Amino acid sequence: GTVVGTATADATGKYSIILDKAYLNGESLSATASDKAGNATVPKTIVAPDTTAPSSLTITIDTTGKVVTGITEANAVVTVKNATGTVVGTATADATGKYSITLDKAYLNGESLSATASDKAGNTTAPKTIVAPDTTAPSSLTATIDAAGKMVAGVTEANAVVTVKNAAGT
Template identity: 50%
Template sequence: TVTATDAAGNTSAAATITAPDTTAPAAPTGVAVSADGDTVTGKAEVGSTVTIKDAEGNILGSATAGSDGTFSVTLTTAQTNGQKLSVTATDAAKNTSAEATTIAPDTTAPAEPSGVQLSDDGLTVTGKGEAGSTVA
């Protein structure tokens, strides 16, 4: 509140002003992707808008954090290949939190190995498979 007082000590009625909200919410916590890759859950500032993006910055979904701070965002496309997702919370004053990250489950089997060949002596098998996979 703001008042004005003159030299005689008379004080005006109070005027009310509101300070702007310039504080960003804390980054979302407890962020997890469901086993089927369809939903991201966690906690964020009450009433904030939680946004999920892929590694390229494409928005995959958003929702509002409830009165207890929990959120559940249904993704437009299931994430089932170990994708890195970013999660932010934006309050009513458009302040955006730092990014939280999570990794989607990898439930997709690799493609079958290609170009498989057996050496002439029968001791070595060569070919191509998904990077990082174990070939048996």
Template identity: 60%
Template sequence: MVAPDTTAPSSLTQALSADNQTITGTTEAGAIVKVSLKEQVIGSATANADGTYKVVLDKAYNNGEVFNITASDKAGNSTLPNTLVAPDTTALSTLSQTISQDGKLVSGTTEAGATVQVSFNGQVIGSATAGADGKYTISLNKAYRNGEILTVTASDKAGNSTSIR
């Protein structure tokens, strides 16, 4: 007689490759490893006899994506999800700006949570953090209405930045 298997795999390790496109690790031999992003499975693999696995993802991930990795044994017992965060090496893809009629405010949109700075002649003259919707408004240190060239720079939490004039 064989007792039923009611225990999830006892271990699950994971690491993201340098090219951000493969997740490798170890778990129980024969377990099915699933990688999910925003509750969608984006890759899976079966662990080898020695417990090692390799999941090739559909693309390289380099924008701070948060993966959930689980392992399920042949009896269907699953581990709790492990979290793996991809590095954020992607520059901000959006940055817009408009200066108010009176020259005292700069507003626009960018990546949510980005720090936005306005500079004139290399000196920061105002800054703000973009809201959850990506919108920001910056009060400047004085009115700029004589054709001055202002530079707006947005930086995400990982330090990636983009600038426009």
């Protein structure tokens, strides 16, 4: 490869090299030492520190509420958690960054799930939220009309929209 820095070791063998630029995120460098006679060591591989979280994380949940897929950094570990923070699925992305996670159960009631991607150095993305499909009808509905015949009240699933129709259906 291209020489990116050189230095001469001092009388005790210590050296320090200022490189031509910062090398980060797992980039590989190699170092060799040569004496005045031209004898060289075997190249020593140096891996630059990875301090950057995966730059992207896409997440999609299928209509069955059981499989999460997406793309992130190659070989990153993707973890999906439920609203209480319990891990409900994990997978390692392939060399192209694609992943598929089979969750611990089907999520079909509009639950919020969050996903993160962590690279091999332990850098983690911010959590990304995904809402599971809601394919389950409210389990109950109570409805009564007041004495004046003007207001209907009752109880049903949180955030459900209640619609009242007349006998003609309009």
